[in-house]
Amino acid sequence: MLQVESKLITNQEGEKTMANLAINGGSPVRTAPFPQWPQGGEAEMLQLEKVLKAEQWGTLGKEALAFAEKFAQYIGVKHGICVNNGTVSLELILRGLDIGYGDEVIVPPYTFISTASAVAIAGATPVFADIENGTYNIDPASVEANITANTKAVIAVHAGGRPCDMDRIMEIAKKHGIYVIEDCAQAHGSQWKGKKLGSIGHASSFSFQASKNVSCGEGGAIMTDDFEFFKKFWHYHNSGRAYEQAGELSGLMLMGANSRLPEWQAAVLTVQLDKLEEQIERRMENAEYLNAGLKQFDFIKFLDTDDKITRNTYHLYIMKYISENLKGVKRERFISAMTAEGIPCSRGYVPLYKMNAFSTPNFRKSTGSNTDYSSIHLENTEKACNEEALWMQGSMLLGSKRDMDDILEAMGKISCYYKRGSLL
Numbered sequence: 371m372l373q374v375e376s377k378l379i380t381n382q383e384g385e386k387t388m389a390n391l392a393i394n395g396g397s398p399v400r401t402a403p404f405p406q407w408p409q410g411g412e413a414e415m416l417q418l419e420k421v422l423k424a425e426q427w428g429t430l431g432k433e434a435l436a437f438a439e440k441f442a443q444y445i446g447v448k449h450g451i452c453v454n455n456g457t458v459s460l461e462l463i464l465r466g467l468d469i470g471y472g473d474e475v476i477v478p479p480y481t482f483i484s485t486a487s488a489v490a491i492a493g494a495t496p497v498f499a500d501i502e503n504g505t506y507n508i509d510p511a512s513v514e515a516n517i518t519a520n521t522k523a524v525i526a527v528h529a530g531g532r533p534c535d536m537d538r539i540m541e542i543a544k545k546h547g548i549y550v551i552e553d554c555a556q557a558h559g560s561q562w563k564g565k566k567l568g569s570i571g572h573a574s575s576f577s578f579q580a581s582k583n584v585s586c587g588e589g590g591a592i593m594t595d596d597f598e599f600f601k602k603f604w605h606y607h608n609s610g611r612a613y614e615q616a617g618e619l620s621g622l623m624l625m626g627a628n629s630r631l632p633e634w635q636a637a638v639l640t641v642q643l644d645k646l647e648e649q650i651e652r653r654m655e656n657a658e659y660l661n662a663g664l665k666q667f668d669f670i671k672f673l674d675t676d677d678k679i680t681r682n683t684y685h686l687y688i689m690k691y692i693s694e695n696l697k698g699v700k701r702e703r704f705i706s707a708m709t710a711e712g713i714p715c716s717r718g719y720v721p722l723y724k725m726n727a728f729s730t731p732n733f734r735k736s737t738g739s740n741t742d743y744s745s746i747h748l749e750n751t752e753k754a755c756n757e758e759a760l761w762m763q764g765s766m767l768l769g770s771k772r773d774m775d776d777i778l779e780a781m782g783k784i785s786c787y788y789k790r791g792s793l794l
């Protein structure tokens with residue numbers, strides 16, 4: 371484990387100090403890139419060649435059907451459907467659960483916009499519950515406080531791969547008779563009490579977009595244990611065709627769009643999934659190493675631990691930056707300094723309810739909502755978004771211990787600069 375003290379040098383006055391910051395013109399800690407993501411190879415190439423030579427490139431070919439089954443097995447549910455992305459999967463789940471115009475769906479504001487836009491696209495109204503300060507996931511107490519007679523579902527987003535408190539969310543949902551939809555776009559393989567995320571709520575949504583831990587560029591999936599829900603989701607994803615009548619177009623029962631996943635993507639996903647477990651182990655091992663190393667910096671804090679989280683697969687490595695503990699240096703300045711040292715990091719999300727998208731005529735027309743989202747103020751969300759949250763991409767954790775040491779060294783260099791105030 372790199373201890374930053376060992377990297378200090380002595381200047382002409384005999385003081386222990388560090389080299390000048392890269393942001394001020396000094397040499398960066400590293401110039402080498404972190405592991406690229408997504409990663410393809412020979413196995414993906416062979417799969418693509420297989421599809422190329424096959425007679426079927428789309429329309430529920432065998433690759434898409436096989437991957438849906440394989441992924442459902444991996445997650446531990448009975449039924450899976452491949453779709454073309456993780457926004458559409460959320461929308462189809464909502465439609466399949468008969469949620470639409472006039473209904474409310476509770477979502478966190480600390481997520482990618484799709485979690486809420488899928489609700490609006492389905493015609494329902496997103497209602498924002500706050501997140502917990504300790505976890506950055508949706509706060510079950512805030513979920514309960516926002517339930518009204520119109521509430522039909524809550525979407526639990528496992529931000530960065532860290533599971534939500536699924537016990538409390540399921541309990542509240544049961545008490546009020548609403549559905550739980552898991553948004554697992556960032557949580558492939560994470561576990562809550564030994565169960566994979568995506569197997570706990572009534573239905574779950576996955577994304578296989580380029581940045582995700584299982585990727586084919588663009589893709590998504592719906593998972594559920596409930597056969598009746600599955601059949602509804604199927605209709606909606608296959609232009610309204612019933613599950614039992616694959617090619618039948620007459621007498622369509624439902625109005626659905628074509629949301630099917632092409633064979634190319636499914637074929638790539640099959641081999642990407644084979645690599646997932648080994649990559650999860652590596653991410654987790656490096657996350658543990660970083661967790662230990664970062665304890666030497668009092669301006670970095672961690673999200674709460676919880677024994678019920680049996681696996682966090684780190685789509686994102688999320689920290690809290692405490693500016694008061696680094697001489698009041700603003701988070702944005704710290705991020706710029708880290709990035710200049712060759713360690714890319716970011717502030718992450720802005721509160722979704724601050725986005726103009728929720729005040730457009732189009733949004734109001736499709737949902738019928740008159741909510742003034744701009745007047746919403748959710749304390750924990752705003753603290754995370756505006757002050758504290760500090761993200762590194764989980765793919766950086768696929769690197770070596772040396773790479774992790776570079777992260778620690780950059781933090782130490784910046785810490786030394788601001789805390790000691792002495793420079794070469």
Ligand SMILES: Cc1ncc(COP(=O)(O)O)c(C=O)c1O
Pocket residue numbers: 455456457458481482484485527553555556576577578579588589590
């Ligand atoms: C939490 C969350 N939900 C939904 C989505 C949407 O997935 P897609 O980009 O595949 O539509 C994403 C993608 O970034 C996401 O991070």
